[in-house]
């Protein structure tokens with residue numbers, strides 16, 4: 102009798118089994134020699150992915166997986182296998198080594214494609230979407246003046262002060278309508294920071310906060326927590342919708358292709374892109390016209406500064422491609438400078454409501470410095486000596502950095518903490534976890550490449566997991582305290598050539614918001630059920646609950 106297992110069938114089955122076996126072996130992670138990994142991850146075709154998903158389910162967000170395995174294993178450098186067939190990536194959980202890699206070793210470690218992919222879908226050709234190449238340098242030169250303290254402290258301060266003033270008006274109105282109950286400030290903070298960055302960029306008025314004030318004044322009633330009283334300005338709505346798509350490459354297996362398809366094929370986003378591009382193009386064209394008529398002073402706005410700089414190079418005939426570059430960089434600035442500062446301020450509100458003693462210290466300091474004025478004058482904010490306020494700002498940024506990871510790729514075969522790293526390896530460096538918010542993990546000091554001796558990385562830091570602004574203060578002989586920005590570990594803005602372009606702007610804006618808001622409001626304790634530090638990963642690490650209870654402080 103004939104059997105179905107003819108010799109040919111058996112041979113085919115054997116060959117198939119061999120192919121499957123070889124393919125599954127090929128798909129298994131290929132660890133880099135000597136670098137630790139989570140035990141078992143090397144035997145799983147999906148590497149660390151199942152563990153990362155389990156972590157996300159348990160923690161409610163993915164981003165803490167950037168340091169948790171290092172803490173669990175007690176090692177400052179480990180490898181993760183996040184892509185089947187892909188090469189391992191590294192987690193470097195040591196601030197001092199990460200800083201060295203981003204600064205002194207920037208010629209060996211480039212801004213990663215992974216980071217570029219988060220930006221090039223919506224803001225192609227801009228700083229955050231470029232390698233550190235000639236185009237990136239040209240854009241930096243074009244933006245040059247706008248990063249200087251002189252520019253930020255004048256043009257920036259003007260926008261910040263105006264924006265903070267409007268926010269005070271809105272929150273005072275909401276506090277009155279809330280009658281001592283909690284209300285949500287998430288959208289108010291985002292609207293205020295959008296107004297600020299818009300005014301700084303274009304010297305115009307976006308009107309996101311003022312439209313809420315008008316609508317609330319009319320209705321005289323507070324709507325449900327997250328609901329805005331008035332519609333957002335069209336261009337802001339478009340910016341928010343477009344910005345939201347940059348979460349897609351992080352979550353979709355199709356990455357940036359998925360984001361591009363969504364931007365091109367979704368009617369809502371096509372409309373948003375049309376509204377956004379038309380408005381920004383209009384702003385730049387109008388300004389270019391004023392420039393040619395010699396009516397655009399360089400210190401009017403970031404756009405004016407950039408156009409004047411281009412005029413110095415190209416004369417009155419600035420190429421259309423350069424005007425487009427101005428338009429794109431300003432669009433990126435709106436994205437990069439809005440939610441970042443709003444979320445950081447929202448976190449500050451939460452810390453200050455819980456740590457009433459800290460808030461009282463800052464309030465006392467403001468009172469001692471500014472006396473009894475009804476409104477703090479704009480020009481007094483920068484020169485004021487406010488160590489407690491600066492300490493709070495830095496402690497919020499240290500304890501709750503809103504960008505979960507800085508990423509670089511090795512440009513050459515090199516080494517890290519004594520281990521061989523092949524060219525093209527991604528290194529993820531969280532500004533949180535070991536050496537930032539938990540004790541530094543042991544490192545053989547002879548294996549370090551840098552010899553940074555900054556106090557920032559001193560071994561004497563204690564209770565890094567605790568929110569304690571005083572760690573930033575140094576006692577003086579006369580008993581007073583001085584703020585020291587190297588007193589504690591912080592890399593929230595990254596470092597080196599690809600450090601946050603808006604660091605000076607963000608730090609000043611945060612100071613202005615803290616000073617002005619704490620001058621006019623007391624952040625009262627929240628009901629116990631609303632006290633939490635739960636976070637969501639959405640573009641940045643945002644607080645899940647942004648409700649406050651405010652008491653308006655009568656002044657003057």
Ligand code: HEM
Nearest residue numbers: 228229437438441442504594595599600601602603606607
């Ligand atoms: C609390 C507020 C902010 C935080 C924590 C923050 C943090 C960061 C981080 C971590 C990066 C990436 C750095 C890297 O991977 O090396 C970055 C890039 C950038 N940030 Fe910020 N940022 C903030 C506010 C701002 C503001 C207000 C602006 C604009 C005025 C801005 C503009 C930019 C730009 C343009 C880039 C891209 C720079 C480049 O790739 O060369 N940021 N920021």
